[in-house]
Amino acid sequence: MDNDKQSINASPGLIALRSLRLPLLLAAIAIVGLTAAAITYDIARHRTEQTIGLQAIADLKAGQIDDWLRERQGGANYLHTDLTLTENYRRWRQHGDRTSREHLIDHLERFRVGMSYPQLASHVKEHAAFVDKMAAFNMAASASIPDRAAIHDYLKEWLLSHILNSDMLYRHFVEKGRHARQLELPH
Numbered sequence: 254m255d256n257d258k259q260s261i262n263a264s265p266g267l268i269a270l271r272s273l274r275l276p277l278l279l280a281a282i283a284i285v286g287l288t289a290a291a292i293t294y295d296i297a298r299h300r301t302e303q304t305i306g307l308q309a310i311a312d313l314k315a316g317q318i319d320d321w322l323r324e325r326q327g328g329a330n331y332l333h334t335d336l337t338l339t340e341n342y343r344r345w346r347q348h349g350d351r352t353s354r355e356h357l358i359d360h361l362e363r364f365r366v367g368m369s370y371p372q373l374a375s376h377v378k379e380h381a382a383f384v385d386k387m388a389a390f391n392m393a394a395s396a397s398i399p400d401r402a403a404i405h406d407y408l409k410e411w412l413l414s415h416i417l418n419s420d421m422l423y424r425h426f427v428e429k430g431r432h433a434r435q436l437e438l439p440h
Contacts, residue, residue: 317417324424370426372419379415 338360344353370376390404 314417317421320421320424321416324420370423372422376419376423379419383411383415 338357341353341357341360344350345357386407390399390407393399
């Protein structure tokens with residue numbers, strides 16, 4: 254009989270607890286659903302921000318490469334219109350004429366020095382290191398099979414570090430000087 258009294262007394266509390274199951278279950282499902290939605294939204298927002306950042310970097314690099322290509326085209330146009338340079342280059346490349354090569358290097362060096370570029374010494378050292386490295390690759394290749402991966406990695410690094418940075422600084426310096434000289438010309 255004591256057991257019957259306890260089950261009768263516990264019944265209202267048990268009934269109340271059972272009546273809260275559904276609302277608590279629905280609240281838990283709502284919390285889990287909202288949490289999942291918030292996580293999904295945050296991931297999508299993060300991806301969008303990353304995409305925008307990467308696109309900005311890609312646009313900047315594309316602009317730098319475009320500037321570099323224009324500079325190279327300008328240099329090619331300059332070389333094409335200067336017949337002395339063109340002839341010295343042709344004789345050097347076709348006939349191995351060292352005198353023509355030296356005249357060509359002297360002319361380009363005078364052009365570079367004439368610009369009074371403040372970082373000229375370090376820039377020339379970078380170019381000399383490049384020539385030395387390419388000569389080392391050439392010598393190694395003549396002795397055995399060339400290490401194409403090492404050459405590729407070096408040239409890639411040269412493009413990304415030197416050409417897109419050091420040469421771009423030099424280019425901007427030259428362009429600024431050209432613009433200043435154009436402003437000084439009488440109209």
